[in-house]
Amino acid sequence: MSKDTTTTKDDTAAPTEEGNTAPRHELVYFALRNRKLVIGLSIVGLLGLAAIVAPFSARSNPDAFVGPPMQPPSSSYLLGTTYFGQDVYSQLVNGLRQSFLVGIMGGGIAFVVATAVGFTAGYRGGAVDEVLNMLTNVLLVIPTLALLIIVGGYLKGTSIVFEAMFVGATAWPWAARAIRAQTLSLVSRDFVGLARLSGVRSWRIVVGEVAPNMSSYLFLTFILLFGNAILISASYDFLGFGPPGGVSLGSMMNLAFAWNALQLHIWWWFVPPGVAIMGIVGGLYVTNVGLDEVFNPKLRSL
Amino acid sequence: MRRYFARKLLTYFLTFFVAVTLDWGIPRLMPGDPIAGLLSKFQLQPSSYAVLHSSYTRAFNLGEPLWRQYLDFWRALLHGSLGTSIYAYPDPVTTVIRHAVVFTLALLLPATVLSYLAGNKVGAIAARRKLLDDTVLPFSYVLTATPYQWLALLLAFVLASVAHVFPISGGFSYSLVPTLSWAFLWSLLTHWFLPFVTLFLVGFGGWAIGMRNLIIYELDADYAHFLESLGAPRRLVRKYAYKNARLPQLTGLALSLGTIVGGAVVTEIVFNYPGIGWLVLQAINSEDFFLLQGIFLFIIVGVLLANFVVDVVYVLVDPRTRIGLQEGTR
Numbered sequence: 159m160s161k162d163t164t165t166t167k168d169d170t171a172a173p174t175e176e177g178n179t180a181p182r183h184e185l186v187y188f189a190l191r192n193r194k195l196v197i198g199l200s201i202v203g204l205l206g207l208a209a210i211v212a213p214f215s216a217r218s219n220p221d222a223f224v225g226p227p228m229q230p231p232s233s234s235y236l237l238g239t240t241y242f243g244q245d246v247y248s249q250l251v252n253g254l255r256q257s258f259l260v261g262i263m264g265g266g267i268a269f270v271v272a273t274a275v276g277f278t279a280g281y282r283g284g285a286v287d288e289v290l291n292m293l294t295n296v297l298l299v300i301p302t303l304a305l306l307i308i309v310g311g312y313l314k315g316t317s318i319v320f321e322a323m324f325v326g327a328t329a330w331p332w333a334a335r336a337i338r339a340q341t342l343s344l345v346s347r348d349f350v351g352l353a354r355l356s357g358v359r360s361w362r363i364v365v366g367e368v369a370p371n372m373s374s375y376l377f378l379t380f381i382l383l384f385g386n387a388i389l390i391s392a393s394y395d396f397l398g399f400g401p402p403g404g405v406s407l408g409s410m411m412n413l414a415f416a417w418n419a420l421q422l423h424i425w426w427w428f429v430p431p432g433v434a435i436m437g438i439v440g441g442l443y444v445t446n447v448g449l450d451e452v453f454n455p456k457l458r459s460l
Numbered sequence: 461m462r463r464y465f466a467r468k469l470l471t472y473f474l475t476f477f478v479a480v481t482l483d484w485g486i487p488r489l490m491p492g493d494p495i496a497g498l499l500s501k502f503q504l505q506p507s508s509y510a511v512l513h514s515s516y517t518r519a520f521n522l523g524e525p526l527w528r529q530y531l532d533f534w535r536a537l538l539h540g541s542l543g544t545s546i547y548a549y550p551d552p553v554t555t556v557i558r559h560a561v562v563f564t565l566a567l568l569l570p571a572t573v574l575s576y577l578a579g580n581k582v583g584a585i586a587a588r589r590k591l592l593d594d595t596v597l598p599f600s601y602v603l604t605a606t607p608y609q610w611l612a613l614l615l616a617f618v619l620a621s622v623a624h625v626f627p628i629s630g631g632f633s634y635s636l637v638p639t640l641s642w643a644f645l646w647s648l649l650t651h652w653f654l655p656f657v658t659l660f661l662v663g664f665g666g667w668a669i670g671m672r673n674l675i676i677y678e679l680d681a682d683y684a685h686f687l688e689s690l691g692a693p694r695r696l697v698r699k700y701a702y703k704n705a706r707l708p709q710l711t712g713l714a715l716s717l718g719t720i721v722g723g724a725v726v727t728e729i730v731f732n733y734p735g736i737g738w739l740v741l742q743a744i745n746s747e748d749f750f751l752l753q754g755i756f757l758f759i760i761v762g763v764l765l766a767n768f769v770v771d772v773v774y775v776l777v778d779p780r781t782r783i784g785l786q787e788g789t790r
Contacts, residue, residue, distance in 0.1 A: 396609045396729075420621045
């Protein structure tokens, strides 16, 4: 503990000398000095790396029956085997891949919708704002998972592309509302008024004047949408709506639960996927806070 | 204040309308013929298949024009009918849901309220207190990033399956007949505990982080510095900061109601806790679409009511909404 306190004190003392001259260097300096950012990024980065090299590091096709069933972790089966004798490690790295894909695609789609709605509502104002705001508030109240049970009930064994689209279509409202509020506060500034007066087209003002002034905010929003998409898809797969087979983190937990891993004490079947999700999502949250501190000098003083 | 509530209520009615329309429309928009799916389970002669198909089409009103079906759906709904459950045939969907909703409420209400209160308190205390902050914050981040179903699995495994401290599944012991006896109440309580703890812990993390960040922000505001320079005791400054930080947290509570309900669904499934979430699984397994549609509407109505409660609390806590300075925001 005491060591930590001294490093944070150094943080606050050092920048005052070199900070003002080079803003870009300053950001990098603070980024590397920010413990939260470094820890968060390393966790997400490591898990991301594991996901990328999954096809090479996995010993088998995740669904293949490779050994005796219900083997605890050992040197030959790194994380043990499932009730059916599949390799848990292979399933885990493969599931990580799926989670990252759903997170990036689902979070990405939600982000695009949220920025489109948020900017339009905030910049246009008036009736357009009223309508979009109402739509946002209505969708905000409808729980994603509830919507899922009437959609998923009819579709068996969906693909991760569908999952990403579903998450993207339902997870955007809170982000749209936040972006709208930020846009509203920027639109009343002088530089936007000046751009309007000089006849710049609306979308150019939004892209060129408004968006860059809240770029860090947009980036943080995307990170949160990314993490949420992973959590939602994990619940989705846990309910058994996911792609067939034990190929995603959520369906690993689903299968482990369905085949009595609790009663049979096969803990190595359901513990790793949960740890992986917690790692990605928690890592993203901590990264988010760290970045916030880097972007916003007010928060650095702590 | 009247405008504030009028706007809110308009949004809620609109939401209900959209939800009912979705509830009606999604099954009809889905690819495939639901009746063909239903009949494919029986092995039928082609001639009897045709007869059954047309009779089912008539029974479910699927032969009518769409606008008729839509109006009929509303009419039935307003008469309090959501159809007949296939899973619990011949009970109506409303009865099946009513039995389950007691369990869900017993779980959700205390878990939500207590985690909100406790998280806010702990977060407020931890803010700007180095030692406490360094322990509470990482812990909270881990909790809030935990998938509900996984924490549930973990608790069920450690405390029920291995240590046998708590029962692993069900709403009460099946060897007991539901009566108002101590043994039965005790059984209810022990079965309730682990799902409750799951929902409580995940929620707690999020509220603690939120409050901690808000307090730090508030303590840096001008009014806080001014109070300090006047020589006000630290306690008093923190008290004002807390009062202000409550407002965004309340908004956050309204926003996260959907996530909390989703968490309850998967938690109940893990513990076989006989609430709405568990019912979802039964409905999916027995392809009981009427029940699924009913549960969807039930969840929507519940979330709308909860939203309304939060709105009322907000008015009580924030005097500005009462005199109309802050209309339409929140």
